[in-house]
Amino acid sequence: MASSLYQPLDLRGCCVLITGATAGIGRATAWRYAELGCKLAICGRRSELLEELKNQLVEKFPGLPAPITVALDVQDCDKIAKLPDQLKDAGMPDVDILVNNAGLALGVASAIENELANIQTMLATNVQAVMLLVATFGPKMKDRGQGHIVNISSVAGHECYVGGSAYCATKHAVNAFTIATRHDLAGTPIRVTAISPGMVETDFSKVRFGGDDSKAAKVYENIVPLVAEDIADQIIYATTRPRHVQIADIISYATNQVVRSHQYS
Template sequence: MSCLPSSLYQPLDLKGSAVLLTGATAGIGEATAWRFAELRCHLALCGRRTERLEALKKALCERFPDLPEPIAVTLDVQDTEKIAKLPEQLKAAGMAAVDILINNAGLALGVASAIENELSNIQTMLATNVTAVMHLVATFGPQMRERGKGHIVNISSVAGHEAYQGGSAYCATKHAVNAFTIASRHDLAGTPIRVTAISPGMVETDFSKVRFGDESKAAKVYENIIPLVAEDIADQIVYVTTRPRHVQIADIISYATNQGHAKYVIERQGESMGAGN
């Protein structure tokens, strides 16, 4: 997937476009911030870790001196009150409207079976992966419709297409994201707003560290294979958002070359753990 200039096909120039990105402090979110900064977009970077947001903002400005100054917003997407206030917060910081909304924040917690799921983990995954996505779309979608311009990109997972052992709650949240994305596309089909899901397979980020709560267990997920990296998914996000406005990419499903399913990657000795992002 490439966005190199072509004399045969003209991609969309996003220079100056307002991009709201959640989960910007690491992994796919951070890689995506760099790509949109390269395109000279006006970025609103959301994440829970203020110091990392400020460090990313500084690094982007140093690398791209002509970049519109990014807006750093400390935000836990589980905080519905802060999401509701976000449009006014961005407006006060110089971003009157959002052109591209990238719902990237998400997580998996553990690999418990369906009958062993902990309620707190279920609630956290639902609030982060599902409720926040719906809330952000409901918050910024109306202004997109009023302006006749906008693109909603929801970061889903191959786990939203294929369920697997040890992933009942997480897979359920990503299936919900996919269903919501499809329904949103139907709802907005009569408007210029585009709606896309990005469904990665195994990506080596902090995702597995969060899921297992153990760096050594997380490292084993990627043993003997070459996984996708955050930059691969950032490239897909840039690709879908730079297609001409009459082109709507519904979903991109991608796997590491060693991966053929959300869970099963290669033959291993002993227990095989879920590896899908």
């Protein structure tokens, strides 16, 4: 229920770019921004799921412009560089809110058993892409004097655990980069936020375990995990605060989750 005592920011008409929008947190976030009347650009590797989401949003919110869909693997630096022109041609010349959501973990190898291919994929997806997308869209935000950068991190950017050396390293990097970005943009109207969830039941664990549903399910045994909509709500909260309020980070855990060395989040 809206409060008469404190007014959040009205985002109607704002242009929002979301990476990793085909499932999980990215998909839930697209629904919330559409509900607020935003114009969306949704990116992901699976074009059929992007089109499905687009059609569902158009059906639910017929008064809004149809979301722009961009088939994009964020490891592809050339495609990221071309993204502003692609969005401009599709009717979105500016991005007001950038949600760097695409990310993944691969395996639970120990630090002395990490495989090069997995290391490279996690670094390229979780760190390099975030940096490049900020460098791609940040300058115009600064020139316009308006923008909000949201980087989806993890409690793994604050804690470390057995079997998570590479993934934890990437999320610590995301947190460091987010803080440094906020320092770089101090004195401008641009806001920079990290969102650091604990255990969220999405396809994340399935990807980590190579599609093994039974291994993925064991991660959430005896836990009532967070869901994608919980994290989407945190993103909406951070980006709807009045413009003089900057949410630095939101760290959240499932209520009955404790920080244990063998938990994956």
